[in-house]
Amino acid sequence: MNNSTDTTTRTTALAARALTLTAVPVLAMTAMAAPASAHGSVVDPASRNYGCYERWGSDHLNPDMAQEDPMCWQAWQDNPNAMWNWNGLYRDNVGGNHRGQIPDGTLCSGGNTEGGRYDSLDTPGEWKTTPISGDFTIHLYDQASHGADYFQVYITNQGYDATTDSLDWGDLQLVEQTGSYAPANDYYIDVDNPGGRSGHHVVFTIWQASHMDQVYYLCSDVDFG
Numbered sequence: 001m002n003n004s005t006d007t008t009t010r011t012t013a014l015a016a017r018a019l020t021l022t023a024v025p026v027l028a029m030t031a032m033a034a035p036a037s038a039h040g041s042v043v044d045p046a047s048r049n050y051g052c053y054e055r056w057g058s059d060h061l062n063p064d065m066a067q068e069d070p071m072c073w074q075a076w077q078d079n080p081n082a083m084w085n086w087n088g089l090y091r092d093n094v095g096g097n098h099r100g101q102i103p104d105g106t107l108c109s110g111g112n113t114e115g116g117r118y119d120s121l122d123t124p125g126e127w128k129t130t131p132i133s134g135d136f137t138i139h140l141y142d143q144a145s146h147g148a149d150y151f152q153v154y155i156t157n158q159g160y161d162a163t164t165d166s167l168d169w170g171d172l173q174l175v176e177q178t179g180s181y182a183p184a185n186d187y188y189i190d191v192d193n194p195g196g197r198s199g200h201h202v203v204f205t206i207w208q209a210s211h212m213d214q215v216y217y218l219c220s221d222v223d224f225g
């Protein structure tokens, strides 16, 4: 798509700052009112930045975040637009070569995409997790109805430690490869639990959109109990 979402969300962040100074530029108000042309992300189990946006988007200046949700805290410090633009973590023109385009250690930022806006999502640590038991369903929200050529879903191998180790391709097991999905706002991907997992893991979802060669790389932290 285009950059109007980026502009809108960036302006929202700036406006939030401006509000603390009691003056909102007229230009910012205009941009905020403009319709968003958007993308998407995995909302359940929440991707790292969508989870932070969901928990803290309306309370992002709260200093308690540092103690209560330190990974979100470091992400907000690094670049607030990683959260405001929770739907914009993609790369264009990958040509299906995900492993060639996304170096080890940068999978959760889409290979440092968008000038490094999402680099904080590669940081290992105590990311908040969504509990998983048995088979589960991934819900991806697509504001722009791009459709999907396919989804690929990976889960980290048992023994991987999300609190100390940034994600590499070698940490992952492919557990689901789908066919195409017609354009819609909501996609559901049924995942067979591969078993043998306990504790904190990462579900890594690749969304190959259909409107153009645009690929989303989405890390969701889960707890297999």
Ligand SMILES: [Cu+2]
Binding pocket: 001, 002, 038, 039, 040, 144, 146, 214
């Ligand atoms: Cu898009």
